[in-house]
Amino acid sequence: MAAGQLATRPSTNNNLPIRLWYALLVTMIGVGLVGMFQVLWNGLEVTNLTDRVPWGLWITHDLSAIGLGAGAFTFSAVVYLFRIKRFAPIARAAVFIGFLGYTSAMLALAMDIGRPDRFWHPLVYWNVHSVLWEITMCVIFYSTVLVIEFLPILFENPVFARWPKLGKFGHKLHALTPILAVIGLGLSLLHQSSLGATYGVLSGREIWFKPSMPVLFILSAVAGGVSLTLLATMIVWKITGREVIDKYLRRDIARLAAGALSAYLYLKIWDWAATSYYSHAPGTADALARLAATTPYTRSFWLIEVLLGAVVPIIILLNQPLRRRHGVFMVGLALAVFGVIVNRWNVTLSGLIVPPEWSPGVLGNIVAAAYLPSWTELSVSLGILGYALLAFTLGVRHLSIYPKEGEDTHA
Amino acid sequence: MAEKKAESKTPLLTRRDVLKIGGATGATVLLSQGILLGPWSPDAIEGIHRESEASTEHEWHMGIDLSKCIGCHYCVWACQATNDVPRDEMRWNVGFPERTENGVDFFMTRPCLHCQEAPCVKVCPVGATWVREDGIVAMDYDRCIGCRYCEVACPYDVRRFNWDVVEDENQYHPTWGEPEVERRPRGVIEKCTFCVHRIDRGLAHGLTPGVDPQATPACVAICPVNARVFGDAKDPSSPISKFLAENETFRLREDFGTEPKVHYVRPSREEV
Numbered sequence: 001m002a003a004g005q006l007a008t009r010p011s012t013n014n015n016l017p018i019r020l021w022y023a024l025l026v027t028m029i030g031v032g033l034v035g036m037f038q039v040l041w042n043g044l045e046v047t048n049l050t051d052r053v054p055w056g057l058w059i060t061h062d063l064s065a066i067g068l069g070a071g072a073f074t075f076s077a078v079v080y081l082f083r084i085k086r087f088a089p090i091a092r093a094a095v096f097i098g099f100l101g102y103t104s105a106m107l108a109l110a111m112d113i114g115r116p117d118r119f120w121h122p123l124v125y126w127n128v129h130s131v132l133w134e135i136t137m138c139v140i141f142y143s144t145v146l147v148i149e150f151l152p153i154l155f156e157n158p159v160f161a162r163w164p165k166l167g168k169f170g171h172k173l174h175a176l177t178p179i180l181a182v183i184g185l186g187l188s189l190l191h192q193s194s195l196g197a198t199y200g201v202l203s204g205r206e207i208w209f210k211p212s213m214p215v216l217f218i219l220s221a222v223a224g225g226v227s228l229t230l231l232a233t234m235i236v237w238k239i240t241g242r243e244v245i246d247k248y249l250r251r252d253i254a255r256l257a258a259g260a261l262s263a264y265l266y267l268k269i270w271d272w273a274a275t276s277y278y279s280h281a282p283g284t285a286d287a288l289a290r291l292a293a294t295t296p297y298t299r300s301f302w303l304i305e306v307l308l309g310a311v312v313p314i315i316i317l318l319n320q321p322l323r324r325r326h327g328v329f330m331v332g333l334a335l336a337v338f339g340v341i342v343n344r345w346n347v348t349l350s351g352l353i354v355p356p357e358w359s360p361g362v363l364g365n366i367v368a369a370a371y372l373p374s375w376t377e378l379s380v381s382l383g384i385l386g387y388a389l390l391a392f393t394l395g396v397r398h399l400s401i402y403p404k405e406g407e408d409t410h411a
Numbered sequence: 412m413a414e415k416k417a418e419s420k421t422p423l424l425t426r427r428d429v430l431k432i433g434g435a436t437g438a439t440v441l442l443s444q445g446i447l448l449g450p451w452s453p454d455a456i457e458g459i460h461r462e463s464e465a466s467t468e469h470e471w472h473m474g475i476d477l478s479k480c481i482g483c484h485y486c487v488w489a490c491q492a493t494n495d496v497p498r499d500e501m502r503w504n505v506g507f508p509e510r511t512e513n514g515v516d517f518f519m520t521r522p523c524l525h526c527q528e529a530p531c532v533k534v535c536p537v538g539a540t541w542v543r544e545d546g547i548v549a550m551d552y553d554r555c556i557g558c559r560y561c562e563v564a565c566p567y568d569v570r571r572f573n574w575d576v577v578e579d580e581n582q583y584h585p586t587w588g589e590p591e592v593e594r595r596p597r598g599v600i601e602k603c604t605f606c607v608h609r610i611d612r613g614l615a616h617g618l619t620p621g622v623d624p625q626a627t628p629a630c631v632a633i634c635p636v637n638a639r640v641f642g643d644a645k646d647p648s649s650p651i652s653k654f655l656a657e658n659e660t661f662r663l664r665e666d667f668g669t670e671p672k673v674h675y676v677r678p679s680r681e682e683v
Contacts, residue, residue, distance in 0.1 A: 042575065043573075043574060043575040043576065043597045043598060044557075044572075044574050044575075044598070045574040045575035047574075049574070051500075051501075051562060051568070051570070051571055051572055052568070054559035054562045054563055054572060055559065055563060112558070113556050113557045113558050113598075114555075114556070114557020114558075114559070114572065114573065114597070114598025114599055114600075115555065115556050115557045115598040115599065118537075118554075118555075118556045118557075119556065121536075121537040121539075121554060121556050122536045122537050122556070125537040125538050125539070125554055126538065127535055127536060127537060127538040129533050130533065130534050130535055130536045130538075130560075131534070132534060132535075132536040132558065132560050133536040133537070135536075136536055198560070201533075201534075202530060202534075202563070202564050202566075203530060203566075203667055203668060203669075204530050204564065204565065204566025204567075204664070204667045204669065205563075205564075205566065283666070351563075352563065355566075355568060356566045356567075356664065356667075357664075358521075358566060358567045358568070358663045358664050359507075359509055359519050359521075359663075360477075360509070360511070360519070360661075360663070360675065360677075360678075361509030361510050361511060361517065361519055362509075362510055362511065362512055363508070363509050363510050
């Protein structure tokens with residue numbers, strides 16, 4: 001096994017493109033570390049966040065990373081719970097990407113909370129009425145699940161051959177996979193939707209307060225997570241020449257993503273129609289009008305979230321001639337991923353930028369706020385992205401993330 | 412034929428099936444009852460409480476008469492001095508010129524409304540803010556992790572975050588009062604407390620909040636025209652009970668269902 005792995009390891013260790021790639025990623029991480037140091041040393045005043053807009057780029061980063069990690073629970077459920085073994089070749093990659101997504105989110109969160117030294121408080125001081133408490137617990141438990149699912153893959157690396165007990169331990173853990181898939185499915189259904197509920201339950205924020213929020217979040221997470229897993233797999237294929245999954249499996253995964261994306265689009269359009277077209281709730285209508293007048297978010301909702309992020313990818317993913325052109329196929333997947341990220345940004349910022357009018361007067365002292373991330377915020381996000389990309393690159397090159405050619409897939 | 416016989420031997424439901432279904436139903440009922448009735452129930456928000464000096468004997472409310480207010484800013488400044496809030500953008504008690512729909516100018520002030528159904532309390536992942544037995548929405552600066560979800564949830568823009576260490580000199584001291592509480596550390600949320608330290612200590616010394624100035628919120632005690640009143644809504648002889656009985660009052664954005672404990676009188680009585 002170990003020998004086989006060494007033989008199939010790409011012999012491109014010393015070529016220029018991969019060196020440049022590593023150099024880029026290390027630079028990103030370096031820039032991120034500088035930003036993180038600034039945040040920890042000076043506090044959150046180095047951000048462009050204010051009391052009006054207390055959440056911004058990093059919350060978008062958290063929500064996107066966790067949402068796009070949803071491929072892990074989706075494929076784990078498909079392969080290990082529903083026993084559709086054809087999807088097995090991509091399950092490990094999905095778990096690995098999920099692991100990177102969740103660790104990225106935790107890094108961003110650690111930067112975002114004012115007292116990182118108290119990160120453990122939710123574990124000790126429970127407020128069961130807080131959806132954020134539920135999310136914190138679920139994310140911690142689910143990250144543990146992902147670690148247990150990921151450890152066997154790690155222990156297969158020849159580095160650990162010196163400690164055969166680790167390999168055996170990994171095999172024992174691997175036997176737990178079906179149980180972990182059930183637990184992971186439950187935890188993910190809870191927290192992926194609760195991330196939407198974070199906004200949906202706030203009765204004082206007219207744009208956010210609606211019961212569709214949790215459903216919109218989980219549907220878009222499945223669509224984006226599945227798309228990202230397939231996109232990453234196809235990029236690895238194009239670079240290494242290892243076609244890990246055949247065109248039939250690609251078709252089926254594309255259909256899975258397109259199905260989730262269609263359900264998301266359907267609900268999204270109805271959500272808009274029910275709250276803004278066929279009805280007139282004064283608070284919501286006023287807030288949306290102020291949003292349209294002061295921000296580009298109304299336009300980016302229609303152009304990016306709906307058109308580029310949903311309609312176009314659905315067409316590409318369901319259309320065989322378009323899918324056959326791999327460049328177009330990959331653009332379709334990338335658009336689905338991009339749509340989720342833009343949605344998380346728009347949702348977060350739209351509700352904050354037009355706060356509720358609470359003064360009984362008409363002078364409008366409650367002005368629309370504005371927000372663009374500071375350089376420090378950008379650098380921290382860049383660093384976290386660099387971490388995820390570096391870990392993914394190292395994982396693909398040195399771990400059995402994808403089954404080797406001719407090898408029976410793990411189930 | 413043989414198949415049919417085999418089929419007929421299997422009953423529609425075996426005893427085991429019945430037990431399984433019964434067990435699942437029972438577990439569901441128990442779980443739902445646990446969620447609906449126990450400390451996790453939706454109505455148990457007042458269960459997010461902590462050991463405090465508060466008792467259910469009192470319920471503290473504030474009244475603000477916008478028709479009496481002359482816009483002198485004393486309440487704003489006294490709050491900044493007493494609670495040691497040197498920065499104007501972090502004011503717990505804000506005040507600004509406003510105008511009614513009928514063109515009547517007035518001065519709007521707003522402390523924390525101490526909502527009984529406080530959105531900020533519901534969302535705090537660590538229970539660092541809670542509704543006390545006496546209705547005050549309190550903060551525990553030692554427990555707050557600085558996630559700012561409460562700030563996002565509050566529809567009244569009441570909460571303020573310590574983005575850095577506030578080392579500014581307090582220009583409102585000593586003219587408008589002495590700092591009576593410690594400054595908050597970097598990375599936590601703060602907000603108006605109804606001067607809870609005055610209430611708790613005042614009660615311990617036999618004083619009556621709302622009547623005795625040392626036991627009354629600084630903003631109320633300093634108001635030169637008695638536009639602000641304070642007191643125990645459970646005591647019919649308290650200033651606030653009289654205020655509520657004598658005036659037609661409203662609360663900010665009652666449609667949010669937050670049940671605030673700050674009651675306003677419209678700027679000009681004629682227009683009502």
